[in-house]
Amino acid sequence: xxxxxxxxxxxxxxxxxxxxxxxxxxxxxxxxxxxxxxxxxxxxxxxxxxxxxxxxxxxxxxxxxxxxxxxxxxxxxxxxxxxxxxxxxxxxxxxxxxxxxxxxxxxxxxxxxxxxxxxxxxxxxxxxxxxxxxxxxxxxxxxxxxxxxxxxxxxxxxxxxxxxxxxxxxxxxxxxxxxxxxxxxxxxxxxxxxxxxxxxxxxxxxxxxxxxxxxxxxxxxxxxxxxxxxxxxxxxxxxxxxxxxxxxxxxxxxxxxxxxxxxxxxxxxxxxxxxxxxxxxxxxxxxxxxxxxxxxxxxxxxxxxxxxxxxxxxxxxxxxxxxxxxxxxxxxxxxxxxxxxxxxxxxxxxxxxxxxxxxxxxxxxxxxxxxxxxxxxxxxxxxxxxxxxxxxxxxxxxxxxxxxxxxxxxxxxxxxxxxxxxxxxxxxxxxxxxxxxxxxxxxxxxxxxxxxxxxxxxxxxxxxxxxxxxxxxxxxxxxxxxxxxxxxxxxxxxxxxxxxxxxxxxxxxxxxxxxxxxxxxxxxxxxxxxxxxxxxxxxxxxxxxxxxxxxxxxxxxxxxxxxxxxxxxxxxxxxxxxxxxxxxxxxxxxxx
Numbered sequence: 157x158x159x160x161x162x163x164x165x166x167x168x169x170x171x172x173x174x175x176x177x178x179x180x181x182x183x184x185x186x187x188x189x190x191x192x193x194x195x196x197x198x199x200x201x202x203x204x205x206x207x208x209x210x211x212x213x214x215x216x217x218x219x220x221x222x223x224x225x226x227x228x229x230x231x232x233x234x235x236x237x238x239x240x241x242x243x244x245x246x247x248x249x250x251x252x253x254x255x256x257x258x259x260x261x262x263x264x265x266x267x268x269x270x271x272x273x274x275x276x277x278x279x280x281x282x283x284x285x286x287x288x289x290x291x292x293x294x295x296x297x298x299x300x301x302x303x304x305x306x307x308x309x310x311x312x313x314x315x316x317x318x319x320x321x322x323x324x325x326x327x328x329x330x331x332x333x334x335x336x337x338x339x340x341x342x343x344x345x346x347x348x349x350x351x352x353x354x355x356x357x358x359x360x361x362x363x364x365x366x367x368x369x370x371x372x373x374x375x376x377x378x379x380x381x382x383x384x385x386x387x388x389x390x391x392x393x394x395x396x397x398x399x400x401x402x403x404x405x406x407x408x409x410x411x412x413x414x415x416x417x418x419x420x421x422x423x424x425x426x427x428x429x430x431x432x433x434x435x436x437x438x439x440x441x442x443x444x445x446x447x448x449x450x451x452x453x454x455x456x457x458x459x460x461x462x463x464x465x466x467x468x469x470x471x472x473x474x475x476x477x478x479x480x481x482x483x484x485x486x487x488x489x490x491x492x493x494x495x496x497x498x499x500x501x502x503x504x505x506x507x508x509x510x511x512x513x514x515x516x517x518x519x520x521x522x523x524x525x526x527x528x529x530x531x532x533x534x535x536x537x538x539x540x541x542x543x544x545x546x547x548x549x550x551x552x553x554x555x556x557x558x559x560x561x562x563x564x565x566x567x568x569x570x571x572x573x574x575x576x577x578x579x580x581x582x583x584x585x586x587x588x589x590x591x592x593x594x595x596x597x598x599x600x601x602x603x604x605x606x607x608x609x610x611x612x613x614x615x616x617x618x619x620x621x622x623x624x625x626x627x628x629x630x631x632x633x634x635x636x637x638x639x640x641x642x643x644x645x646x647x648x649x650x651x652x653x654x655x656x657x658x659x660x661x662x663x664x665x666x667x668x669x670x671x672x673x674x675x676x677x678x679x680x681x682x683x684x685x686x687x688x689x690x691x692x693x694x695x696x697x698x699x700x701x702x703x704x705x706x707x708x709x710x711x712x713x714x715x716x717x718x719x720x721x722x723x724x725x726x727x728x729x730x731x732x733x734x735x736x737x738x739x740x741x742x743x744x745x746x747x748x
Contacts, residue, residue, distance in 0.1 A: 157506075158215055160202060161498030162265070163222035163287070163490050165257050167193045167353050170491035170575075171201035172523075173209050174498040177508055179295065181205035182523040182575040184491045186717040190724070193354060194717075195257075197264040198494075204525055208572075213274035219265055220501045222493030223284035225258035227311035231333060280505075282497040284310025285461070288485075289327050291496030292458035293320035294503055294510065295517035296483040302452035303327070304444055307461035307489070308338035308353075315386075315444065315461070319452040323503040323510045329451065334397050335389050337440055338463050340379060343394055344433040346402040348426040349416030353462075360466055361609045363434040364674035365656045366427030370411070371435050377410055379436070385444030421606065427656055438469045445477040455480040460496070464488035464634070465577065467678045471636040474627050486521040486632035487576035495575075520686035521632060522582055524573030527722060532740050535722045543742035549692055556738055557696035560588050560706065564735035565602060567711055569725045570689045574718065578633040579710035580680060581614055581690030583718045583725075585734065587669065587707040589613055592661075594707050595669035602732045604714040607657055610678065611709050613670035616694045617681040619704035623666065624679055631687070633680045641665045642675040669707050680708060 161172040164185065172182035181204070186192055188200040206213060232254050262279060269276045282290070288305040303318040303325070314336035318327035331337075342352045345359045375381060380388040391397060393407040408414050416426055445457060457479040459470065465488050474482045485492050502508050511517075527535075529547075536543055546552040560566060568584045579585075585602065587594040599607045612633055613623075620626050625638040642665035659673045670677050684691040698704040712718045712728060719725045722739050729737040729746055737744040 157217045157502070158211065159498040159501055160205070160216050160219045161222065161494035161496070162198055162202065162219065163493040163497070164195055164198050165223070165225075165228070165261065166490065167195045168489050168491040169195055169198040169201065170487070170494045171198045171205050172494040172498055173205040174495075174502055175209065177499075177502050177511060179495055179499070179517060179519065179523060181208040182487070182495055183525070183573070184575065184717070187524065187573065187720040190717060192715055192717050197261070197268075199264070199268055202268065208525055213269055213272040216274075216277050218277055218501065219279045220497040221261060221279070221281040222287040222490070222497040224281045224311055225261050227283075229255050229258050231309070231312050280501065282500050283313070284493065285313040285316040285330065286325075286327050286500055287493040287496035288460040288488075289316060289318045289320075289458075289496065290325055290500035290504070291487070291492040292460035292464075292483070292485045293318075293325055294499040295485065295495070296456075296458045297516045298456040298458065298481060298483065300454050301456035301458045301481075301483070302448035302454045303458045303460070304441075304448050305459070305461040306337050306441065306444070306463035308342060309333045309336055314338060317444065317448045317451060319454060320458070323508060325500065325504050329447070331386050334391060334394075335387055337387060337437065338461070339394070339396055339402075340387070340389060341433060341437055341463065343396070343402040343407070344429055347407065347411070347415045348422055348429060349418055349420045351418065352402065356462070357465065358606065358609060359430045360434060360468055361672070362422055362427055362430040363468070364431070364672055364676070365608060365659060366424065366429070366431035368431040368435040369428050370432035373410065374432060374436050378407070381440055381443065383443065384447045385440060387440060422608075422656070424656065434468065437463070437466065438472050441469050441473060442477060445473055445479070449478060457482045458485070459483070460485040460488045460492060462489040467634050468636045468676070470634055471627075471676070474635060481628075483516065484632065484634035486518060486578065486634065488634075489577065491576065515686070518575075521575050521578075521580055522572040523575040525720065526572040527740065529740055532722055532742055536739075536742055536744075539726065541744055543744045545742060547741050549689070550696075552738075552741060552743070553692045553696040554700075555743065556693055556736070557700050559736050560586060560697055561700055563588060563591075565594070565598060567725055567729040567734045567737040568690075568693075569711065569719065569722065569737070569739045573720055576632070578680075579708065579718055580632065581682065581687055581708060583711045583720075584690075585709050585711050585732070586693075589667040589669040589705050589707045590701070590703055592663065592668040598707065598709060602734065603709065608660065610672040611670050611707050612678040612680060613667060613705045614680040614682050614690060614694065614708035615705040616691065616698060617683045619698065620679065620681045623705060624677065626679065626681065629681045629683075630679045631681055631683060633678050636676045636678050639665055639667065639671045639675055639677050642671050667703070667705055670705070
């Protein structure tokens with residue numbers, strides 16, 4: 157039985173293909189359209205999934221959407237009506253497009269099949285947070301687990317608690333809109349001059365530069381945190397229900413003035429606010445996790461929803477929430493809902509058992525398209541390139557390790573593309589983590605992004621404990637952990653020479669390029685079975701330098717998605733000024 161899962165309509169549209177309970181392909185629409193966070197109907201992603209699996213549209217048994225369109229429209233309309241006359245202009249501007257997007261989903265599905273001369277299979281819809289919970293539980297390595305999903309909003313739910321056992325999943329506790337942990341964090345994201353739905357990670361990275369001096373003020377004036385982890389937002393300080401802005405004049409008065417204009421470099425005020433809301437977020441999630449543990453009685457926790465991409469909060473949950481195991485869906489945002497909707501239908505709706513497997517069911521998140529050696533050779537010939545050809549895997553790893561040791565920044569393109577927002581060594585930019593200059597070059601010159609943002613290390617799984625206080629495997633970059641031999645720099649205050657970045661210059665330890673100012677790192681542990689090519693390169697670099705880690709960041713230009721094809725990789729590598737581009741067995745030297 158072949159189930160096509162779809163997500164989209166707001167951001168991060170995607171398609172996933174589940175064949176007899178196994179996730180065989182999953183692709184985000186943005187990687188194909190080249191429009192970051194593309195919300196549109198995932199027509200190209202669905203077609204690519206079929207091509208990966210080698211099946212036709214007529215073979216699909218069932219199509220499942222990741223949320224219920226009518227309920228989304230009802231929530232949108234109710235929110236605007238609740239706000240009264242103040243919401244009139246946002247209502248007029250946003251409602252037609254929102255209603256059209258949601259109500260046209262069934263028509264778009266039917267048209268997609270008709271364009272391929274295929275019969276339209278039955279179409280079903282799974283609630284948004286049920287899809288998230290299913291995406292976390294069913295691929296997890298646990299036979300039973302509590303589920304916790306936290307995001308901005310689905311239909312009405314903004315956070316849910318559930319419990320899964322064997323092939324059964326029940327979501328039985330929810331927090332409802334407009335009380336939303338995700339929207340609370342996004343409000344501070346917007347106020348600090350960052351873009352909602354993409355800047356939340358930047359806000360998390362900014363937090364260690366500040367002091368959490370506003371925690372009590374936030375909990376006193378903006379949000380009531382209850383013992384069970386539920387919250388109540390004081391809507392007088394927020395404007396998202398009306399549409400348009402995230403925050404109100406009352407919010408602005410509380411924190412010293414209007415929001416920082418979008419794109420303006422943050423200062424100490426923003427760093428302190430980031431630190432404060434990060435602490436508040438972690439306290440809320442710890443309370444929610446305690447409630448989930450009490451209700452489920454399970455020693456395991458599965459996380460999904462956009463907030464589950466906050467790896468600093470995930471690190472605290474793994475250390476402090478009292479669970480034996482914590483697993484985070486690598487595509488925790490809306491894209492992962494396509495996987496969850498399909499798996500929920502197979503297991504819960506149709507009653508099929510879960511397979512016995514070693515590890516999790518996400519195949520390392522390597523679920524996108526790949527390109528054969530013949531395909532990349534033919535592409536290189538069409539481009540007029542003269543690459544070095546090194547068919548032997550070990551020899552190629554040693555050659556690239558030597559270039560990294562000499563200071564090169566390398567574009568690394570191999571195997572199937574990652575599903576989810578993290579580059580995990582198949583579409584990555586790699587550099588030497590032992591020198592801070594790697595961080596500065598990659599952030600400022602290569603990625604064209606704020607220098608305060610941390611970069612992540614990929615490390616041999618079997619050597620990870622030598623450099624990090626790991627607390628367990630982290631193959632998907634979903635946990636922040638302490639770096640051994642370092643500690644947080646205690647200096648704060650905008651009167652420091654050079655402002656916030658003066659602290660970054662003082663970061664030391666064995667791998668300063670991937671160590672944040674608080675002495676932490678967003679770690680990726682690399683296993684030889686799931687990720688053999690990157691593991692082989694890390695081993696070669698370790699043999700040469702004694703360092704089992706590399707700086708690993710996503711292979712993309714600023715404000716563009718991660719590269720998908722060899723052509724994407726070459727265009728990005730040239731624009732970014734990389735030194736070497738590795739595409740499968742081809743090594744392409746790039747001119748400065």
